[in-house]
Structure formats: C-alpha cells, structure tokens
Amino acid sequence: MNRTNVIAGVICFCIGALVYWYAGSVPAFTATDNLGGRFFPRLVASMLMLASAGLIITGLMNIEISGGTARKSSAPGAQSMAGEEAARDEQPRTPRIGAGEARLIGFILVMVIYTLILPLLGYIPASLLTFAALIWIAGEHRPTRVGLGSLFITGLLYLLFAVIFNMNLPEASLF
C-alpha cells in the first residue's frame, strides 16, 4: 500500500465533498441561466471526488499510473533521466525530507510575520528585519554579511520597484 497516496486521496476526497456541500449556498438558477452558479463547482467537486477515489484505489493497490510522456524518451543510457526530467519540466522536483525542515518552518514563519508587520512598520524597516532573518535562516550566519545582504536586497528592490517603476509601497502606520 502506498500510504502517502491513500492519505492524500482521502484528504482530496474530503475537500471535494466539502466544496460540493458548500456550493449549495450558491443560488441554483437565475432568470438567464437555469443551471446556476452552483452547477460548475459541483461538477468539478464531483470529478475531484472521483479522481481522489482513483488515487485511493491505486494507492491501496500500490500502483502508479504515470502520464504518457513521462516514459517516452528513447535516449540510450538516458531513459531513467528522461522520465525524471520530463516530469520535472512541468512538475518540479520532490525535495528531500530531513534537517532542512526546521529551516523551512522558520522561513515560512518569518514570511508570515513579514505580511503582518509590513503595514505597521512600512516597507523599508519591515524588509530590513525580515530579509536579515531569512538570510540567517537560509544559512549565512556572519552578522556583518547578514546585515549587508539585507540592506543590499532591500535597497535594490526599493530602487527597482519604488523609484524606477513608481510603485506605491506600504507605509508605516505605527509611527
């Protein structure tokens, strides 16, 4: 049994069922359209449940039905790569699970905090702090380089977007 696929299939099935149920709150028909706004989401949700059932069943049987071109290369000595890379062109690589997870969670948390402090501190102070934290988490631990890196990225983005493209950036509401 491919447990990951089965669990993913069950989650997607539940999402499909939830969308199908929630679409009931959308009007069923109007004067110009007897299908109504709920028709299409319900159709897609039903198909999502079907596809999820397919994923669950194939997961239980421990089989993977790959797309056509994922197997198609005939380059001698390159067949396995071809499959991998064919998929990689449209479907990015699967990252390895391991020590990087803490870095990943830290990075996401800092970005969440960034979206919260941006309207409070304004673009420049919020970015200086956030980028320094991101550089640190990503692996650069020398304080001077972290500070200079953050200053450079913030300054470059400000120059590019605010000065050259004349874009309005969030201003501080705290001070």
Added chain:
Amino acid sequence: MIDYASIGEAFLNVMTPYTLFFLFLGVLIGIVAGILPGINGAIGISLILPFTFGMEPAAALIMMLGLWGGQNFGGGVTAALIHAPGAASGAATLFDGYPLAQKGQAGKALGIICIASSIGWFLSTILLALIALPLAAFALRFSAPEYFAVGIFGLSMVASLATKNIFKGAIATLFGLLIVTIGTDPFSGLPRFTFGRYELMDGINFLIVMIGVFALAEVLVQVQRGGVQEKMVSFSRELPSWPEIRALLPVILRSSGIGMLVGTAPGAGGSIAAFIAYSEAKRFSRKPEEFGHGSHEGVAAPEAANNATEGGAMVPLLALGVPGSGAAAVILAAMVLYGLRPGPQIFVQQPVLVYSLFFGLAMGAVVLLILGLLLTPYLAMVMRIPRPYLITGIAGVAFMAAMAITGLLFDVRLVLLFGVIGYIMRRYEFPAAPMILALVLGFMIETNLRRSLILSDGDWSIFFTRPIAATILGLAILSFLFPILRTLLSRRSSLKG
C-alpha cells in the same frame, strides 16, 4: 488571406529601439534565470509580468518570449559548466556538454549551445507562421461547444501527459478549476465562495497563484535543501570554428524539427524534445561512440530542440488560446491581462500584434546569438551568488510582484499561502503546471459549458452531435485514458509472463 500591410507595420514595430531594448532585456533576464537553479521560464515570466502593465502589449509579450528563449539557453549553460541544469530543458545537455567542458573546451560547448539554440528558435518561428494562420482560420468556425472541447482537450493533455501519477495530475487540474469558481459568478453576477471578503469578489488573480506555486514554492524547496553555493569551475573561452559549426548544421536542423513538432503538443516540454533529439542525433551520427564523452552533436541536438519548442508551443496558444506548458500559460495570462483574447479571433482583430510576435520571436533568436556569444562566460558568474542571498532576493521579488498586481496586502498573504500550497504539492508529487493551466482555461471552460447547455436547453448531446466538438472531446478522453489502459495492459502481460 495574408495581410501584407499588417506584416509591414509589425516588422517596423519590432525594429523600433523601444521594442528591441525590451527584447534584449527579456533575453538577458531569461539567460540569467536559466542559469539560476530552479528558476524556469514560468517563474521568470510571472515575476516580471506585473511590471509590464504600463508597457505596450506587443513589446511586453516580445520581452516575455525573449525571456522564455533565453531561459532555455541558460539552462544548458549550467548543464555544461557545473553538471547541473539551471532549467529542466537543459538536462539532456548534461551528457555531452559537461564532458566537453571538462576536456577544457567549455568555450566550444557554450558556443555550440548558443548557436544551436538560436537556430532552433529561429526555425520554430517559421513553423509558427506556417501552421498558426491556417489553424486559426479553421478555428474561426468554432462556437461555445467547440471552445469548451478545446479547453478540455488542453487540460486533458497536460493532466495526463506531464505527471508521474495521472490521478494527481487530474486532482491538481480540478483544484485549479475550483479556484476559478471563487469570485463573482460570470452569468448571474452573484458572489460565489467569497466568504464575505471583498478582496475575493473579483476572484483570485492567476498571477498570484503562479507566483506562489512556482516562485515562492521553489524558494521553500531551496531553503529546505540547504547549502550555500554551487561548485564553479574555470573554463576556456575558445569558441567553435566555422567548419565545426557547418558540420553540426544537419543535426541542428533535424533536432529543430523534432523540437518544433514536440512543442506543438500541449504538455510536452523542452526537456522531452531535448531527450528525443539527443537520441535521434546518436542514431544518425557517424560517430555514436563519442556520445557521452563530449560529442559536439550531443550538445547541439538537445539545445536546438529545446529552443525550437518555443515556436511550436506558440501555435496552439495563438491559434486556439490553449497553452501547452507553464511558461505558455503565463504568457496567455499576460495576454488576458492586457485585454487580448488569444484564439482565432486575434488573427482577425489584432493582426499587427500577431505578426509582431512572429517577428519578435525571430529577432529573439538573433539577440540570443549576440548576447549568448558575448556575455555567457560572464553571466555564468551569477552562479557565484551564495544561495541564502539568492533565495531571499527571489522571495523579496515575489512579494513585490504580488504587491504590484493589485496593491492589496491581502494578495501578498495569498502569495504566501499559495507558496506553501505549491511546496506541499511538490513534496507529495502533485504537479503545479496542470493547476495553472486550469486556472487560465477555467473561465473559458465554465462559460462555454454553461453557454452551450443554455443553447441546447440542458441537452448534453450538443457536445457529441457537432463533429468538431465531438472529435476534440474524443481526443481529450483518449489522451486521458491512454496511460490508464497502457498500465492495465502492461500489468496483465507481466502477470501472464
């Protein structure tokens, strides 16, 4: 009928310093994006898209096409220099590009990559001009059922072809369609899945989703992977001689043809074309034993093919409004944002723009040749940017791009949300490209499905009694079912064996 006045006007438009400047810039950004690991054409185009809103649509689109072509080439540069393609399309170049560079002939490897890429790209433009016009003329007969069928065909090809698990491809596609339903119902004007948020009344901008699932998700992958810097080797700058290039012309022409044909099929990307071209080059070669040890033909074939997919991919995009890859989907999204409607009508309504894209693509190949030969050795230096600064910079650009779209902080949070969703999708091998294509095609599919059913008074047979719609839908069903049938048959034969 060919409109010579529009062709002349388009040529003059492309040759203005304004358009040429942005074409150069696009190719340059594309080369850098291709060299940077993990940044593919879709990511690069989606990051620059918000900053092109004030530009003329033709110049902006030509810049994006330049970026796409430059990125295909840039991927081959790192494949040859550090044995790690910056883009998947450069993967087949590893086999001979890297050994050639290791022999001390990196300049030759880069020169062959550049020349083959430029020729492949240029030739694919000719195919685009030859096929897109008659295809668009045929597609002018389409009405709602046919458009619905075309949309489903585009989705089925990508969902079924480009994934390791067909059900995951289908689920990603269906999630994309569900995201499209958020916002205002196009028929009744009533809110749908907006959860009381005014920011969602106009729906979720597909650019926000693209930046999240492509760019930010890649940042998260890189963060988790860790490491500070890629290994960089020094290399000679001696370019290939004219006799060497002349000897490669047959393989470049053949590989360009393969790339062009593969590119026209939705879902088949540059890497597939490159591998097929590599295989064919070896089969036709007089020196097949050199393949894998730095063969010039082994470098030229995949690079000509992967760049030639660009013109091929523009055929269904322009003629039918169906994108065949992630990068094409972003370009389609850009066209919609500029108020253009790709499909057969665009050839009638905007002939100058269409011909400008043809000329822009052809000029892009020339620009790539110039920039590639002059700058590549120096551009490869971007590999020296340590990863912590690079990924932080990309995250910063992603947030800025989100802010540039609507100016709402809500969209910045959405980008982050889709970045995390994109990461989870990668981790559990759900492909992002079908979701993006569904986002782009979803509106067309829903409106034409409902319009068709209104026309037929709810009778679904309208899709099967009209020959063109029935044929296209039949192909869509076949393309989706083929991998399932093939797997079942191979399992049965292996059980018998």
